Amino acid sequence: MAKTSAPKTSASMNIITVKVTLRGTKPPVWRRLVMPGTMTLGDLHQAIHAAMGWHDGHLHAFDREWSSS
Known part of the structure; x- marks a missing residue:
């Protein structure tokens, strides 16, 4: 399951934080990318x-869960 937060603006590009969790x-x-x-x-x-x-x-699947934190 991947969770993303709203993109954070840096000086030159948007940065996205993704949390990847193994179910079960x-x-x-989990890892934060x-x-x-x-x-x-x-x-x-x-x-x-x-x-x-x-x-x-x-194998993995992308499962969107958006959060603002």
């Missing part, structure tokens, strides 16, 4: 795999 894990396993607002879903895919230490062998 105890204790919870800080990405450029210009990223593609392909970029996000690569970032999730890198953050989780995966080697492109795990």
Whole structure:
């Protein structure tokens, strides 16, 4: 599940914070990614795999939950 907050403006680009959570894990396993607002879903895919230490062998789904925090 990925949660995003409203883009934050920096001097040169929008920055998006994404929280990636693995469902059904105890204790919870999650990563917070800080990405450029210009990223593609392909970029996000690569970032999730890198953050989780995966080697492109795990399936995932994008589930939008927007928050303003």
